[in-house]
Amino acid sequence: MRNLIWSGFVMAVLLSGCGWSGTASRPNTFTPLTSITITAAYSTIAQGTSVKLTATGNYSGLFSRDISDQVTWTSKATNVASFASPTNPRVSGVAPGGAVLTATFPGGVSGSFNLTVSSATLSFLNVSTAATSLAVGQSEQLYAKGTFSDSTVQDITFDSGWTTSNDTVASVVNTAGDSKGQVTANAIGTATITATLGAISGSTALTVTAPVLESIAVTTPITTATKPNLSVLSLSTVTFTATGTYSDGTTPDITSQVTWTSSNPNVAPPPDSTGVTQAAIQGTTNITASLNGITGTTILIVTGGNLVSFSLPTSLSVVNGTSAPITVTGTFSNGTSRDITGMLNWSVASTTPNRATLTGPKGNRLLVNAAAAGTTTITAKSPSQTASTTLSVTSPAISSISVPQASLNLTAGTSGRLTATAYFSDGTSQDVTANATWTSNASTVATVGAVGPTGVQISGLAAGSTTINVTFGGLTLRIPIPVTVTARTLQSIAVSPSGTQSLTSGQQTIFTATATYAGGFTQDVTADTTWATGDANIAILADSQHQPGQVIGVGSGTTSLTATLGNLPQATVTINVP
Numbered sequence: 001m002r003n004l005i006w007s008g009f010v011m012a013v014l015l016s017g018c019g020w021s022g023t024a025s026r027p028n029t030f031t032p033l034t035s036i037t038i039t040a041a042y043s044t045i046a047q048g049t050s051v052k053l054t055a056t057g058n059y060s061g062l063f064s065r066d067i068s069d070q071v072t073w074t075s076k077a078t079n080v081a082s083f084a085s086p087t088n089p090r091v092s093g094v095a096p097g098g099a100v101l102t103a104t105f106p107g108g109v110s111g112s113f114n115l116t117v118s119s120a121t122l123s124f125l126n127v128s129t130a131a132t133s134l135a136v137g138q139s140e141q142l143y144a145k146g147t148f149s150d151s152t153v154q155d156i157t158f159d160s161g162w163t164t165s166n167d168t169v170a171s172v173v174n175t176a177g178d179s180k181g182q183v184t185a186n187a188i189g190t191a192t193i194t195a196t197l198g199a200i201s202g203s204t205a206l207t208v209t210a211p212v213l214e215s216i217a218v219t220t221p222i223t224t225a226t227k228p229n230l231s232v233l234s235l236s237t238v239t240f241t242a243t244g245t246y247s248d249g250t251t252p253d254i255t256s257q258v259t260w261t262s263s264n265p266n267v268a269p270p271p272d273s274t275g276v277t278q279a280a281i282q283g284t285t286n287i288t289a290s291l292n293g294i295t296g297t298t299i300l301i302v303t304g305g306n307l308v309s310f311s312l313p314t315s316l317s318v319v320n321g322t323s324a325p326i327t328v329t330g331t332f333s334n335g336t337s338r339d340i341t342g343m344l345n346w347s348v349a350s351t352t353p354n355r356a357t358l359t360g361p362k363g364n365r366l367l368v369n370a371a372a373a374g375t376t377t378i379t380a381k382s383p384s385q386t387a388s389t390t391l392s393v394t395s396p397a398i399s400s401i402s403v404p405q406a407s408l409n410l411t412a413g414t415s416g417r418l419t420a421t422a423y424f425s426d427g428t429s430q431d432v433t434a435n436a437t438w439t440s441n442a443s444t445v446a447t448v449g450a451v452g453p454t455g456v457q458i459s460g461l462a463a464g465s466t467t468i469n470v471t472f473g474g475l476t477l478r479i480p481i482p483v484t485v486t487a488r489t490l491q492s493i494a495v496s497p498s499g500t501q502s503l504t505s506g507q508q509t510i511f512t513a514t515a516t517y518a519g520g521f522t523q524d525v526t527a528d529t530t531w532a533t534g535d536a537n538i539a540i541l542a543d544s545q546h547q548p549g550q551v552i553g554v555g556s557g558t559t560s561l562t563a564t565l566g567n568l569p570q571a572t573v574t575i576n577v578p
Contacts, residue, residue, distance in 0.1 A: 036111030093117035125202035137248030216296030231555030304506030305334030363543035410460030417455030442466035503553030
């Protein structure tokens with residue numbers, strides 16, 4: 001019994017050591033080679049032809065493997081059969097007769113093979129191929145088979161010389177090696193491929209057609225080779241791209257040519273001809289692009305809960321010639337809420353289309369631009385819900401304008417915000433920041449930028465002073481707004497909250513960036529900081545243009561939120577979405 005157990009243990013060690021799976025998976029260093037068997041397609045070949053030998057090593061009866069490239073090949077009758085080199089397993093027939101061929105492994109184990117070389121002469125040569133038509137870029141191995149005077153048939157692909165009638169259309173390999181006789185389609189047309197041995201030739205006609213589609217890759221701006229699947233929030237608009245790989249190696253964009261399908265249209269409908277779809281509800285679906293029988297698929301994972309409700313103001317009054325922003329917050333089935341302004345489909349009632357126009361939404365900012373006195377309806381739609389508001393456009397005369405901020409004190413490289421309010425003859429007032437004309441008297445000190453939810457951006461460029469002029473409705477602010485820009489040495493930037501922050505999928509969280517300057521001066525630079533998340537499948541920026549520093553959790557995992565200002569090292573927060 002003890003011997004049986006010991007034998008089983010030894011066998012287990014030997015098999016595990018060689019990585020056993022039927023063949024060895026890594027070099028054998030301890031199981032001894034006990035014998036070598038040599039095989040070949042033919043034991044008799046005609047003079048002037050060749051055959052490739054295979055040496056199979058037997059390792060103590062436990063496993064075997066091909067060791068043809070590890071042995072030394074020799075012939076005991078080189079005047080009858082010879083090898084081109086001791087490491088080349090192909091042997092050529094030199095003259096009629098018999099030869100003993102030997103394969104010797106380092107250490108002395110060897111095996112032999114008896115080869116006969118006949119005096120038969122070639123009488124017929126046939127060229128065969130699996131396909132007589134190839135698309136540009138495709139390759140095919142051709143074979144030459146010879147019929148000899150003794151009625152034997154032998155593969156003479158390696159021994160023949162190969163030519164093509166039109167190398168531009170199709171080229172053929174004519175150099176020694178296992179790829180000899182392989183033809184490659186280069187251009188549309190026809191070519192004749194010929195194999196010749198001695199005075200005998202054989203040919204086949206090859207037709208080359210247009211390149212054919214071989215595969216389709218479906219991607220999005222944030223998918224990668226290592227992360228091919230996409231996680232997005234419900235209501236998100238997703239753009240897919242279909243890239244085709246053709247037989248000639250080209251990879252064109254075929255987004256508009258493919259047929260798009262979705263395995264679960266309730267989660268997201270099939271993309272349109274531009275590759276765009278909108279995620280509807282939480283779940284998973286396969287997005288597939290198909291063309292000419294070839295398909296490519298990617299997985300779309302929708303997170304963030306399902307939309308429960310959203311609403312618009314009951315009514316909205318806007319003075320003709322001005323604009324008013326609309327912001328919509330949606331509540332979701334997982335208890336989160338977030339700004340969905342940019343995820344809704346907005347429209348003005350078709351019965352009164354000239355009363356107002358809509359700008360955007362750009363990110364999460366939509367402007368309603370009053371164009372003619374009267375009323376109309378503004379409608380917002382999600383894939384599952386619709387909400388509307390009545391817009392009244394009035395035409396009172398403007399009385400005055402004011403800017404609530406008395407002045408701005410900026411650090412060079414940062415910005416501030418100004419807003420403008422107009423007062424009208426009917427006693428109403430309205431924010432007209434987006435409609436006013438803003439100018440700086442010294443643009444080298446401070447410049448006027450884009451208008452956002454909190455006002456027009458005034459960027460401090462260099463130390464100095466300037467004033468900002470505001471004009472609206474033919475009126476100009478009587479006293480321009482003074483702006484002072486001070487040069488300070490930036491020392492550090494900090495993000496709050498800091499450390500590791502856990503976000504629920506769909507949760508919108510506000511982060512702020514604070515800069516510290518020489519002398520201890522601090523300033524909120526959230527709007528001037530460049531924000532980025534490390535993996536958009538885990539967390540995204542809500543709206544980098546209008547809501548800087550606001551982050552939304554998407555899919556489970558851990559990623560980083562970085563804040564960059566000037567040449568300082570990035571300030572980093574870890575975002576964890578369970």
